[in-house]
Amino acid sequence: SQQGEEDPQALSIQEGENATMNCSYKTSINNLQWYRQNSGRGLVHLILIRSNEREKHSGRLRVTLDTSKKSSSLLITASRAADTASYFCATPHGSGNTGKLIFGQGTTLQVKP
């Protein structure tokens, strides 16, 4: 069953603007991960936030997690054309850190130069 659902499904912005993507999930989690996928390529892990964390930063990425609302957001600041890709949130399926992740449908981000 689908766990994470991203919003919006597609986002188009100008270079230099910020991009915000949201993810909602249904069951309790111990962590939430964000991945990026360039067209036709594999997914690349961006950042992981644990259930006891509310915010995490990595370079131009900022992730927030609200466990009471079962939602997370990914903010990319000062976007670049190279940020054009699909972004997925993923949550563990089942208990423990098994690596079995359930992915959402993703947000397709286009950054125009």
Next chain:
Amino acid sequence: ETGVTQTPRHLVMGMTNKKSLKCEQHLGHNAMYWYKQSAKKPLELMFVYNFKEQTENNSVPSRFSPECPNSSHLFLHLHTLQPEDSALYLCASSQAGGARLTGELFFGEGSRLTVL
């Protein structure tokens, strides 16, 4: 370069063919996965192997047959596929288990399969 290598990158096969997808990881991980990515659908987990043992078969049709001879190699054997099986097949690995481990997945570049 993620440390996970998939071959072939592209494969076209007829419905009566038998082919195999190969995945190799150089990260020393103990778990490997096959995911299927179809257009406009979320990634679907197909199979999970932990220490070479299959721990998950997510109701995958028997025309897909996985094989994991060791912790570094994973195969997906394909036979009598249907056109709707055309998709990007992604292999991933992780170091699974333990309270401090995160379950982060490392993906290969995928094998784009077209079934005619």
